[in-house]
Structures are given as C-alpha cells and as structure tokens.
Amino acid sequence: MNARTAPPLPPSRPSRTAASLWAIVVGGVVIAATVGLRIDWSELGDVPGDVLRYSTLMFADPNWERLPRALFEMWRSISMAWIGAILCVIVSIPLGMLAAGNVGPSWVRLPLRVVFAIIRAVPEVIIALLLLTVTGLTPFTGALALGIAGIGTQGKWVYETIESAQEGASEAVRAAGGSTAEVARWALWPAVAPALMSFALYRFEINIRTSAVLGLVGAGGVGSMLANYTNFREWDTVGMLLIVVVVVTMIMDAISGAIRRRITGGPRITEKRSRHVVGIR
Amino acid sequence: MSTRLIGASADSVEAATAPLRALDLPPRPRNRARNGLAIAAFALFTIATCVPAIGGIEVDLGALVRNWSNGSGLLVQLIQPDFSFLPRTLEPILETLQMALVGAAAAALVSVPLTLWAAAPTNPNGVTRHAVRTVINVLRAVPDLVYATVLVAMIGVGALPGLVTLFLFNVGVVVKLVSEAIDSGDHAYMEAGRAAGGSQLQINRATALPQSWPLFANQWLYALELNVRISAILGIVGAGGIGRLLDERRAFYAYDDVAIIVLEILVVVVLIELVSTTLRRRLV
Amino acid sequence: MRSAPQRPEAEVTPSASGSWSIRLDDVSVTYPNGTTALRNVSLDIAPGEMVSIVGLSGSGKSTLIRTINGLVPVTSGTVAVGPHTVNGMRGRRLRSLRGHIGMIFQGFNLADRTDVYRNVLVGRFAHTPIYRSLLGITTAHDRELALRSLDSVGILDKVWTRAGQLSGGQKQRVAIARALTQEPSVMLADEPVASLDPPTAHAVMNDLRRVNAEKGLTVLVNIHLMDLARMYTTRMIGLRDGRLVYDGPAAEAAESDFEQIYGRPIQPDDRLGS
Ligand SMILES: Nc1ncnc2c1ncn2[C@@H]1O[C@H](COP(=O)(O)OP(=O)(O)OP(=O)(O)O)[C@@H](O)[C@H]1O
Ligand SMILES: [Mg+2]
Numbered sequence: 001m002n003a004r005t006a007p008p009l010p011p012s013r014p015s016r017t018a019a020s021l022w023a024i025v026v027g028g029v030v031i032a033a034t035v036g037l038r039i040d041w042s043e044l045g046d047v048p049g050d051v052l053r054y055s056t057l058m059f060a061d062p063n064w065e066r067l068p069r070a071l072f073e074m075w076r077s078i079s080m081a082w083i084g085a086i087l088c089v090i091v092s093i094p095l096g097m098l099a100a101g102n103v104g105p106s107w108v109r110l111p112l113r114v115v116f117a118i119i120r121a122v123p124e125v126i127i128a129l130l131l132l133t134v135t136g137l138t139p140f141t142g143a144l145a146l147g148i149a150g151i152g153t154q155g156k157w158v159y160e161t162i163e164s165a166q167e168g169a170s171e172a173v174r175a176a177g178g179s180t181a182e183v184a185r186w187a188l189w190p191a192v193a194p195a196l197m198s199f200a201l202y203r204f205e206i207n208i209r210t211s212a213v214l215g216l217v218g219a220g221g222v223g224s225m226l227a228n229y230t231n232f233r234e235w236d237t238v239g240m241l242l243i244v245v246v247v248v249t250m251i252m253d254a255i256s257g258a259i260r261r262r263i264t265g266g267p268r269i270t271e272k273r274s275r276h277v278v279g280i281r
Numbered sequence: 282m283s284t285r286l287i288g289a290s291a292d293s294v295e296a297a298t299a300p301l302r303a304l305d306l307p308p309r310p311r312n313r314a315r316n317g318l319a320i321a322a323f324a325l326f327t328i329a330t331c332v333p334a335i336g337g338i339e340v341d342l343g344a345l346v347r348n349w350s351n352g353s354g355l356l357v358q359l360i361q362p363d364f365s366f367l368p369r370t371l372e373p374i375l376e377t378l379q380m381a382l383v384g385a386a387a388a389a390l391v392s393v394p395l396t397l398w399a400a401a402p403t404n405p406n407g408v409t410r411h412a413v414r415t416v417i418n419v420l421r422a423v424p425d426l427v428y429a430t431v432l433v434a435m436i437g438v439g440a441l442p443g444l445v446t447l448f449l450f451n452v453g454v455v456v457k458l459v460s461e462a463i464d465s466g467d468h469a470y471m472e473a474g475r476a477a478g479g480s481q482l483q484i485n486r487a488t489a490l491p492q493s494w495p496l497f498a499n500q501w502l503y504a505l506e507l508n509v510r511i512s513a514i515l516g517i518v519g520a521g522g523i524g525r526l527l528d529e530r531r532a533f534y535a536y537d538d539v540a541i542i543v544l545e546i547l548v549v550v551v552l553i554e555l556v557s558t559t560l561r562r563r564l565v
Numbered sequence: 566m567r568s569a570p571q572r573p574e575a576e577v578t579p580s581a582s583g584s585w586s587i588r589l590d591d592v593s594v595t596y597p598n599g600t601t602a603l604r605n606v607s608l609d610i611a612p613g614e615m616v617s618i619v620g621l622s623g624s625g626k627s628t629l630i631r632t633i634n635g636l637v638p639v640t641s642g643t644v645a646v647g648p649h650t651v652n653g654m655r656g657r658r659l660r661s662l663r664g665h666i667g668m669i670f671q672g673f674n675l676a677d678r679t680d681v682y683r684n685v686l687v688g689r690f691a692h693t694p695i696y697r698s699l700l701g702i703t704t705a706h707d708r709e710l711a712l713r714s715l716d717s718v719g720i721l722d723k724v725w726t727r728a729g730q731l732s733g734g735q736k737q738r739v740a741i742a743r744a745l746t747q748e749p750s751v752m753l754a755d756e757p758v759a760s761l762d763p764p765t766a767h768a769v770m771n772d773l774r775r776v777n778a779e780k781g782l783t784v785l786v787n788i789h790l791m792d793l794a795r796m797y798t799t800r801m802i803g804l805r806d807g808r809l810v811y812d813g814p815a816a817e818a819a820e821s822d823f824e825q826i827y828g829r830p831i832q833p834d835d836r837l838g839s
Contacts, residue, residue, distance in 0.1 A: 010712050010724045030386040033379040039441045047436055047445060054435045075336035082330045083338060121550045122543055123510040125426070126527065129517070130359065130539065133531055134352030135345055139338035144345075209424040216426055216518060217528075226427060227518075230434045238431065242423065249422040470684075473674035473740070476634055477747055478663030478691025483698040487687055488676035495678070 058239025066237050070225065070244045077221035078252065080139050080214070081207035084146025088207075089200045092151050096158020112155070119152030125213050132219060142219035146207050157199045165191035198260040205256050208249055358536035359543075366538045370526060370545055377522035378549065380440055380515070381508035384447025389501045391448075392455040393490070396497070399456055400463035402471055403485045413456075421453040425511050429520040440521030447512060451504040455497070462496045463489070495564045502557040509553045513546045584612035584781050585647030585665070585750040587633060592642035594628050594807075602628040604807040605642070610800075612647075615777040615784045617794040617815055620804035621827055626787040629804065630753050633785070634666045635659050647750055664691025667744030669773075671756035673736040677729030681720070681739050684728050685711040688746030707746075714742035718772055734765030741772055752776060754786040758793065763837050770797045790837045791823050 099112040119127065128145035135141040165188060215223015222245060229237040333339045397403040399413040425446055432442035470492065474484035516524025523542060530538040587610040594603040602625040610616055618626050631637040632644050635651050644651040649662050667688070675684050689707045690698065697703070715721045718738040723731060728739060737757060744752060754773060758766035774797050777784045788794045794801050794815055801818050803811025803826035811818070811826050820831055827835070 010715075011722055014725050030382060033382045037376065037379050037383060037440050037444070039439065039444065043436065043441060047441070050435050051432075054431075072336040075330075076338060079330035079337045082326065086327070118547065121547045121554075123514050123546070123550075125514045125517070126543060126546070129528075129531065130536075130543075133534070134349065134355050136348035136352075138341070138344065140340055141345065141348075143338055212424045213426040213514075216430055223424075223427070227430060230430055233434065238434075242427070242431070245424075245427065246419055246422040250418065253422070469670065469672045469674040470676040471674075472636065473668070473670060473743065474687050474690060476636060476663060476666070476668035476753075477688050477743070478660040478665075479687065479698075480660060480690070480695060482695050483690045483693070484687075486699050486701070487683060487690070488679060491679045491683070492676045 054235060055239075057235035058242065061236055062240035062243060063234070063236035064240060066240060067244070070222065070241055073215075073220075073222040073225045074244055074248050076139055077211045077215060077223065078208060078248070080143045080146060080211040080219070080221055081204055083140075083143035084150065084207045084211065085200060085204040087144065087147030088150040088154050088203055089196075091147065092154035092158055093196065095151070096155040097162060099155060100159040100162040113159075116152045116155040119149070120156065121152075124149035124210055128210070128214055128219075129217060132214070132217070137218045137220070139220040142211060142214045142221070145214065145219075146210055149210070150203055150207065154199065154203055158196065161192045161195045161199070162188060165195075194263045198264050201256045201260050201263075205253055208252055212245060355534060355536045359540045361537055362540035362544055363537035364541065366541045367545075370523065370542055373516070373523040373526050374545055374549060376440060377512045377516075377524075378509065380443050380447060380512045380522055381505060381553075384444050384512070385451055385501060385505040385508050387444075388448050388451030388455060388504060389497075391452055392459070392501075393497065395452065395456045396459045396463070396493075397485050397489065399460040402463060402466075402468040403481070403489050405481065414460075417453055417456050420449060421457060425450050426514065426518055429515050430518045433519045438519040443512060443515040443520030443522060446515060446520060447508050450511065451508065454504055454507065455500045458500050458503075459493065459496045463493055466493075498564050499561060502561055506550075506554055506557050509550055510546075513550075583647075583750060584783050586610060586612050586645075587751060587783060587785065588643075588645040589629075589632070590643045590645075592629075592632060592644060593640050594625075594632060594637060595640045602807050603632070603639075606804075606807075606809045607642075608802065608809065608812070610783060610785065612783055613777070613781045614800055615774065615798045616786070616800045616802060617798035618785065618787045618802045618804060619789060619791065619794050619811075619823070619826060622789070624804040625807040626789075626804055627755050628807075630668075630755050630785060630787055633751070633753055634663050634668060661691050664747055665750045667747050667749035667752045669737070669740050669744055669752070669754040669757045671759045673728075673733075673740045673760075675728040675736055675739060675743075678727060680725050680727055681715065681731070682711060682724045684739055685715060685743045685746050688714070688743045691747070710746050710748065711742070714745040715739070717745065718742050732765075733761050734768060737761060737765075737769050738772065741769070741776070745776065749782065751783045751785070754784065756787050756789065758837075759789070766793065766837060773797070790835060791818070791831070792836045794818070 095112055095116075099109050099116065101109070124146075127149040128142070131145040131148060132141055135144065211219075211221055212223040212226075215221040215225070216227045218224060218227075222241065226238065226241045226245070229241065329335065330337045331340055395413060395417075399410060399417060401410065404410045428446040428449060429442055432445055436442050436445075468489075470488050471484050474488055479487075512522045512524075513527075514524045516522045516526065517528045519525065523546065527539060527542045530536075530542065587608070589606055589608040592603055592606045592608075593601065595601045606625075606629065618629060620626050628637055632639050633646060633651065635644075635654060639652050642652075646662070646666065651659075651662065654662060676687075686703060686707060689703070689710070693703075693707070712721065712724065715724055718741050720735055720738050720742070723735060723739075728736060731739065737760075740757075752773070757773065758769050761769060770793055773784055773786060776782050784798075786798065788798075795818060798815045801811065801813060801815035802809060803822070805826055805828060811822055813822075823831055823835065
C-alpha cells in the first residue's frame with residue numbers, strides 16, 4: 001500500500017430492496033384495510049372533542065354517593081376472579097402435569113395439548129359467554145366460566161414449566177434411587193411450585209379484567225353496574241365507576257405482583273449492578 | 282456469594298472429618314409463623330369472596346344443575362355447526378381483521394416515541410418518564426370491553442369506537458412491555474454516544490431505536506394477535522366486527538350458527554398466530 | 566499486522582484540531598451512594614503525551630478518565646481540558662466539548678444491531694444538528710471522515726457489517742474509528758484491551774500509539790497490565806484507593822513501583838505476556 005490521497009473506496013453498500021418491498025407491501029395492506037373499514041373518517045376528528053367532553057362529564061364531579069354500591073359490586077367482580085382462578089388452577093395443574101413430556105403417556109398428552117390449544121385460541125370471553133348461556137347468568141357461574149376459559153393458557157404454562165424444570169434435579173433424585181413419586185415430590189415440585197403459584201396469581205390478575213367484562217354481558221359485578229349506568233347515560237356515576245375499577249385493579253395488580261416477586265425471586269435485591277466488570281483479579 | 286459457598290463446603294468437609302467435635306449448628310430459620318400467616322390470609326380472602334352479604338359470590342350448585350338440564354341441549358347444538366350460515370359471517374370477520382390490523386398499525390406508530398419516553402435509558406428525565414408511565418398504567422387498568430362500552434356510548438355504535446379501543450389497548454401493551462425490556466437491557470452503546478457529545482435525542486435515534494427494533498416488532502406482532510381476539514368480541518357491546526353477529530345468534534339460542542362463528546374465529550386466530558410466529562422467527 | 570503505511574500528513578487522515586492538555590486540580594469524586602472514588606488528585610498532562618493509568622480494580626481509574634469528559638461530575642476541584650474548564654459545564658456546551666474528546670471503552674459500547682458505518686457516525690453527533698440526526702441525513706464531509714477513520718484502523722471492508730457480527734478486536738477498532746471520526750483533541754481509553762486476547766491487545770495498543778504519534782494527539786489510557794503500560798506509554802500514573810501514588814516515566818517503572826501501587830506482590834495476572 002502506497003501513500004494515497006484519493007478518498008478510500010468502501011465496499012458497495014448491500015442492497016435494501018427486499019426490505020423496502022416488504023415495507024411497501026405492509027403499508028399497502030394497512031392502507032387497504034383502513035380504506036375498507038366502514039368508518040366515516042371525518043368523525044375521527046370529532047373523537048378527541050367527544051372524549052374530552054364526556055370525560056369532563058364523567059370526571060369533573062364524579063358521583064360519590066354510589067361509591068358503597070360500586071365497592072360492593074367491585075368486590076363481587078374480584079370474588080368471581082378469585083374463585084375462577086382457584087378453579088382454574090385446581091383443574092389445570094393435574095391436567096398440565098399429565099400433558100408434560102415424560103410424565104403422562106403420549107395418548108393422554110397429545111389430546112390434552114390439542115384441547116388446551118383450542119381453548120386458548122378462542123377468546124376467553126366467548127367461552128365464558130357460551131357457558132353462561134347454558135348455566136345461567138350468576139356470579140357463581142361467571143366464576144365457573146372464568147375457571148374453564150382460563151384452562152387453555154394455564155395448562156400450557158403448567159406443562160411448559162414442568163418441562164423446563166425437569167433435567168438436573170430429577171436426574172439427581174433418580175440417581176440416588178428415587179421413585180417417580182419421589183422425583184415428583186423432591187425434584188419437580190420444589191422446582192416448579194414457585195412458578196406455578198406465581199402463574200396462579202397472574203391468572204387472578206387476568207381474571208379481574210375478564211370478570212369486569214363478563215359483568216358487561218350480565219354476569220353481575222362492577223361490569224353490570226357500569227353497563228347499566230352507561231345505558232342510563234348517568235355520566236358522573238360512570239366516571240366514579242371507572243375510577244373505582246382503575247384504582248382497585250391497580251391496587252390488586254400491585255399486591256399480587258409484589259407477592260409474585262416474593263415467591264419467584266425471594267426478597268428483592270436492591271443493590272445496583274456494578275457497571276464496570278472486569279478488573280485485576 | 283460464591284466465596285460463601287466455598288466456605289460452607291469447606292466447613293462441612295471439616296465437620297465430616299472431625300466427627301468427635303460437637304457440631305456448631307446455626308439456628309434453623311423458622312418459617313412456620315410466616316407460612317401460617319400466608320395460609321390464614323389465603324383462607325380468609327377465599328372465605329370473604331364467598332360471603333354474598335359483602336358482595337362475595339353465592340355458591341349455588343343446585344341452580345347450576347337445574348340450568349344445566351335446560352342448557353345442555355345448546356351444547357349439543359354447539360358440536361353440530363351449520364355450515365350454510367358461513368357466507369353471512371364473511372363480511373363481519375373481514376371487518377374484525379381490518380380493525381385488528383389498523384388498530385395495531387396506528388398504535389405501532391404512536392408507540393415508538395412514547396416508549397422511548399417511558400424507558401429510563403432513553404429518557405433520563407424522571408418527571409416526564411413517570412408521567413408517561415402513570416398514564417400508561419392507568420390505560421392498562423381498564424379492561425378492553427369497558428373502554429368499548431364507554432366509547433360506544435360516547436361516539437356511537439360502529440367500528441370507530443372499536444378501533445379506538447384497540448388503539449388505546451395496544452399502545453398500553455406495547456409501551457409497557459417494550460419500555461420495560463429497554464430498561465432491563467444493556468446500554469453501554471449509549472455511553473459512547475454521550476461521550477461523543479450526542480444529545481439524548483440523537484443517541485435515541487441513531488442507536489437506541491435500531492437496537493430496540495426487534496423488541497418493538499415482537500410486541501407489534503403480539504398486539505396484532507391480541508387484537509384479533511379482542512376485535513372478535515368487541516361487537517358484543519356494539520363496537521363492530523364479528524362479535525355482534527355472535528351475540529345476536531347467541532341471544533336467539535342459535536348455537537349451530539354460533540358454532541360456525543367460533544370455529545371461524547378459531548381458524549383466524551390460529552392463522553394469525555402462525556403468520557406472526559413465522560415473522561417473529563425471522564427477526565434476529 | 567499493522568505495518569503502519571507511511572502517509573503524507575496533509576489532509577489525508579482525519580486531523581486533530583490541535584492537541585490539548587489535561588489538568589486536574591485537587592479533584593475528588595464521591596458517588597451518590599457515598600463511595601469516594603477519587604481523593605484530591607492533581608495532575609498535569611501536556612499536549613501530545615501518551616499516558617497510562619494503572620491501579621487495582623476499584624482504585625478509581627475509570628472514574629478519573631470519566632471526569633475528563635464530564636461523564637462523572639467532580640465533587641470538588643477543577644478539571645480543565647485544553648482551553649475549557651469541564652466542571653460546571655452543562656447541556657449544549659458540554660456536548661460540544663465532548664465532541665473534541667474521543668473515548669474508547671473496555672466493552673466497545675457499540676450498538677450491536679446497527680452496521681459499522683452508523684456506529685462510526687455516532688462520532689459526528691456533536692457536530693450534527695439534531696434534525697439531521699433525526700432524519701438520518703449525513704453530510705459528505707461526515708461520510709468521508711467516517712470512511713477514512715475506518716480505513717486508518719484497517720477495517721474499511723467491514724463498513725456494512727453489523728457491529729454484533731465482528732470479533733472483539735474488530736469491534737475495538739470500530740470503536741477507535743468512532744472516536745477518530747470526532748477529530749478529537751484528546752483521546753481517552755478505559756481499559757481498551759481488557760476484553761481482548763494478547764495478539765489483538767497488542768494490535769489495538771499499536772493503533773493507539775500510532776494515533777498518538779501521527780496526529781500528536783494526547784492519549785490517556787487505563788491499563789491494569791504492567792507490561793503493556795511500559796511498552797506503549799511514555800508516562801505512567803498510579804492510583805491506589807482513589808489517591809495518586811505514582812507519576813513518572815513508564816519505561817522506568819520498576820516492579821517495586823507496581824507493588825507499591827497495587828499494595829501487594831506482583832502476580833502473573835498483572836502481565837499480558839506473549
Ligand atoms: N456509578 C457508580 N456509583 C457508585 N459507585 C461507583 C460508581 N462507579 C464506580 N463506583 C465506585 O467507585 C470506585 C472506583 O471505581 P472505578 O470504576 O473508578 O474503578 P476502576 O479503577 O476503574 O476499577 P476497574 O479496574 O474495576 O474498572 C469503586 O469503589 C466503585 O465501586
Ligand atoms: Mg474501570
């Protein structure tokens with residue numbers, strides 16, 4: 001290499017046509033979908049104004065007189081969520097265990113997984129709705145519906161957790177001469193229990209939201225109250241109800257989340273990670 | 282941590298080789314009280330959820346059995362779908378898909394600046410960061426159909442309130458999940474930008490954004506999957522899509538038609554998930 | 566492998582806008598969590614010097630180097646670089662000062678998912694209006710600087726490769742190119758070879774020495790390996806527990822000096838070897 005004064009020649013830039021084409025295709029599909037929607041787009045401009053106006057109606061002076069009733073109904077929704085979560089967990093843990101590789105025989109495992117997949121694919125609300133028509137619309141049947149509708153996801157979490165926990169510890173117990181039951185008790189259970197409990201709580205958090213939705217279709221609880229007062233157009237009560245839903249849901253999330261972290265991670269480590277890692281050893 | 286482990290094993294070796302010395306056992310931690318409390322709290326909570334007087338639910342198995350004998354016929358219908366109903370479902374299911382896609386796309390656009398705003402490495406200003414996070418958390422605490430119910434009352438029946446619901450819901454999901462992922466990631470490259478005299482905006486645009494792009498794409502696809510499920514039920518409260526038809530047939534106890542709709546939703550959801558999984562695998 | 570091609574010094578390579586001195590006067594740094602990392606350090610480095618900082622892990626080397634471009638604010642004392650006083654500077658002025666100070670990191674600090682080219686252009690941040698960075702528009706001058714810097718460390722052929730796909734040594738050279746693209750007046754390097762294998766470590770140290778020799782750039786480099794410090798730098802500064810305990814010619818630093826800096830006997834780990 002001799003001295004040179006001309007600018008260095010970089011290798012030519014790799015082509016980006018494929019990426020651009022994809023971007024155009026995706027953009028085209030989205031635009032087509034937008035145009036195809038039967039929406040009067042001129043209304044879109046009114047939406048922020050409408051939302052603002054109704055929000056003022058709802059939140060400027062919420063109707064706190066109905067707060068006791070709202071809390072009563074909220075507790076009913078939480079109860080549905082809780083009982084539903086317990087039912088769901090009670091059913092999905094044994095089923096999920098059977099569906100885990102190496103635990104159940106394959107003629108049990110595969111059908112179970114297909115059932116889980118089907119339940120998962122159908123939105124929970126629809127499953128619950130269908131069950132509710134059959135069993136009648138009460139908070140208890142609502143809880144039942146929540147329990148069944150959640151089995152698909154919960155069962156999958158159970159077998160995935162068990163499968164991911166199997167290797168080391170089970171082998172150790174087996175090597176020490178343990179039976180299958182002993183493996184389950186002393187290797188599997190300690191390994192998966194925290195995760196399963198944490199998933200159970202997570203199910204509860206999900207159910208709190210779904211139970212409010214079931215209320216909208218008449219299963220009782222805060223959702224029903226909200227649907228009623230929205231129909232009456234009693235906006236100050238709707239506003240109060242929304243505040244109750246948001247605040248209570250966030251509190252429940254926070255409590256449940258804190259417990260979950262305790263279960264899975266032990267006490268939280270607050271010490272900051274050291275930024276510079278390598279040094280003289 | 283590791284040194285303590287080494288120390289512990291050395292001790293036990295010593296204990297094993299010197300069996301005559303009295304073992305100096307550290308006191309065993311007692312968890313009984315704590316576990317007892319936890320079990321008691323669990324039991325109390327469960328009991329409280331079953332007391333109708335304070336809002337808990339009434340466990341009434343008798344009513345369940347009575348209703349079941351009435352309703353079981355419907356379940357039999359459910360496993361005998363009426364395929365002649367299929368053509369009527371095509372337009373609503375298409376609307377459902379369109380709403381899902383448009384909602385996800387709009388939310389994707391808005392989520393980028395909001396996410397960078399809500400993550401600590403990309404927004405060192407604690408005040409604005411917490412403001413965005415609080416709004417997002419409030420947004421997420423409202424169930425999707427509750428939004429839709431209120432929005433339908435505000436702006437009328439149709440696809441528009443459904444679209445707004447999906448949009449709000451997606452923004453909540455994407456911003457929350459991606460900003461948390463950015464928070465927990467490693468951001469050494471940002472320090473280089475800072476050392477070179479870059480402003481936060483420049484660093485975000487030139488490095489943080491390309492670096493977080495797979496996180497975004499992942500959550501956008503996830504939002505799309507969620508949307509297909511949600512938009513299938515939005516119609517129940519009048520916010521467009523296949524849900525309205527489903528609710529109508531259900532109200533007429535036409536469970537053979539309902540079966541078709543559910544089947545269709547199932548197929549569409551599975552298809553979208555397949556597409557999304559394929560795309561996700563291509564993101565590196 | 567770096568048979569440093571002789572080049573006319575003209576505007577061929579990105580040239581420094583003049584080399585700067587560095588002056589620390591009675592500098593102490595206490596982190597918000599109460600750790601005191603530097604205690605009353607005073608230091609004077611002339612333009613064009615090549616200085617190494619040695620010390621045990623946690624002795625404050627990184628802290629010292631980071632005070633110079635204001636990444637770590639000093640608790641007391643003053644830091645001056647060239648004609649500027651660093652402490653007290655904020656916002657736009659601090660950023661434009663940083664634009665004149667190149668920095669290299671132990672962990673390379675590249676954006677792994679972005680190509681080498683864009684990574685190197687990060688070095689032009691301080692000289693680019695924000696709207697340009699937002700739109701991703703670069704000037705011909707910036708592009709030219711970036712490519713020349715890459716060329717001068719010998720990895721121009723990797724310009725379109727994602728940074729994540731490079732080897733450690735290549736990454737560190739990209740990082741050096743990024744710093745060179747700033748056309749800096751001072752170059753800081755925080756353990757630039759600690760994550761590299763011995764031959765690559767020598768290559769990277771050679772690159773740094775060349776930057777110092779060819780452009781007359783002031784170079785300040787943290788090393789914890791005594792043989793590298795002796796071999797590549799002219800002056801050595803020893804830190805122990807945040808205090809400056811040694812300052813003298815690097816080549817003359819004896820084992821006993823290192824033992825005094827480290828506060829313990831020399832161990833095989835303290836040398837790179839090979
Ligand atoms: N961001 C920070 N917050 C609090 N304390 C810090 C921070 N960074 C460093 N320290 C502390 O300051 C002291 C000096 O750290 P510094 O990183 O300067 O050491 P170093 O000599 O570079 O070590 P190494 O060789 O490990 O990189 C250490 O005790 C360290 O724990
Ligand atoms: Mg360091």
